[in-house]
Amino acid sequence: MKGSIKQRSEGSYSLIIDLPRDRGEKRKQKWITFRGTKRGAEKELARLLTEMEAGKYVEPSKLTVGRWIDQWIEAGAPGRRRKKVSQRTLERYGQLLRTHVKPVLDNRRLQNLRAPEIDKLYADMADAKLISPRTQHHVHTVFGACLATAHRKGLVAINPMQRVEQIPAPETFDPDEGIDEIGEGLTETELAMLIAGFKPSSIYPIVVLAAATGARRNELLALRWSDLDADKKTLRIERALEQTKKFGIRIKPPKTKRGFRTIDLDDGTIAVLLKAKERHLRLAAGVPDGADVDLALIRLPADALMFPAITVSFTSPRHPRNFSKDFAYRAETLGFGKTRFHDLRGIHSTALLDAGIPVHTVAQRIGDDPAILLRNYTKRKRLKRADQMLSDTIAGLAAGFLNVG
Structure with missing residues (x-):
């Protein structure tokens, strides 16, 4: 590939490049205007010829x-x-x-x-x-x-x-202040006190299940009663809520394959869920609490949510952000500062890792990447003193917070 330079006026040159052609084709050329010195035009022509030979040339564009x-x-x-x-x-x-x-x-x-x-x-x-x-x-x-x-x-x-050299760091950590963006963990006693404080609230079963499973907020709010197998003591997680401007609040599959999972539950958590389901069945049948009725004869809709926004259709999902705000407000009134609902996920995974459960097993349970889980766990450990480490297994943890208050 060859090229030449033609001066058009003072400080303006045309860079003329002979383009490849097939046998019998007419001569094809590409003309490019360059403003500057002749030496600069020569350098630019050499650069363009090199890029074209290597297939790296990009046509000039005004795209912003x-x-x-x-x-x-x-x-x-x-x-x-x-x-x-x-x-x-x-x-x-x-x-x-x-x-x-x-x-x-x-x-x-x-x-x-x-x-x-x-x-x-x-x-x-x-x-x-x-x-x-x-x-x-x-x-x-x-x-x-x-x-x-x-x-x-x-x-x-x-x-x-x-x-680029000034790449922003993903987070900052000040060991003197002992804070970062992942939130500080709670001791087992503090967790028990926090959850007990939610007992009068309608969101108590959600808080219990979050602490017992480490599931994400949007996974919990998309759960259906059909996902619970009380006999096998398992819970399937195969969908999540998504809130967007375009579609509003809708139910969709988890973002990644890791999100699809079946996890084990302890007896105490199952008891809390079954009590919540009994309440739904009574509401569906119009039966007051305490009335002696065979609830096995009552049926909820097949797609009934565990934690619906209203107990009329049982299929309307809660507003995720409003739910988080409600949790944060109540946690603060209970004396737990800026505790977020998402912190329960970190507390759960930290408890399991502290108990010696392998990182891959914990990651599979909470639907996370093992590398990300381990990185977050390491950061959390920098925030906690040794005497604050949670050490009980799932059943022990659940038994602790369910028996307080």
Whole structure:
């Protein structure tokens, strides 16, 4: 492949590249305008010829960073693994990029974007301290996936993200303050007191099941009575709630294959669930508490939820975020500070690991990646003193918090 340079005017040159052609075809050329010095034109021509020979040349485009972000989100945020992301995840990606990237780089040409500009974006985010380090890292991860797709599709010759140096850390930890973003664990006695405080509340069975299984909030709120096998003492988890702007609240399969699982339950937790089911059966039949009725003759809808929003249809799911807010408010009034419902998941997995249960077994039980579980466990151990370690197995843990109050 050959090329030549033709000066058009002072400081303006045409780079003329002879393109490959088949035998008998007319001569094909590509003309590219370059503004600068003749020496600069020669260097640019050499670069273009090298890229074309290597098949790395990218046609000039006026596509902006902001427009590419919109296209990427509209296409479903495609990635290298070609795995379709959930609607909720897609909306979160769009929120992160449109809130933190587009206001700064919206009109910047995608092909002209350079690593120092991304470094400055990250530095400004960190200096402003308007979002947590964890969120800053999420911005980096999503923006990186967005630019990687542009590079993979040939929209940019070089992915500038590969040369970024100011990469936000996923989290920060101050050993002097003893806090980070995963929440501090509770001792067995504290956990028992917390759960006992929820006994007067309608969400008591949910809290019990969360502490006894380590299941996610949206998995618990999507459970049906048909998922419980009281005789075998098992619970199937095969769906979860998803809350999105596009679809509202809906039930869908778990995000990953790990989410599909069957887990063992202890006798105390099963007793709490069966008592909740009895209440549903009485409500469905219009039978008051204490009335002597054969509840085996009463049937709930086949898709009746364990923890519905209302006990009229038994199939309307609770609002996930409102549920979390209700839990946090009650936990705080009980004197447990900023304890989150999600903390019960960490407390459960920590208890099992402290008891010597293998990490892969615990990960399978809670539907998590073993590496992620071990990393979070290590962080939690930095927050806890040795005399606060939970050491009982599942049955012992459940027996403790169910017998308090």
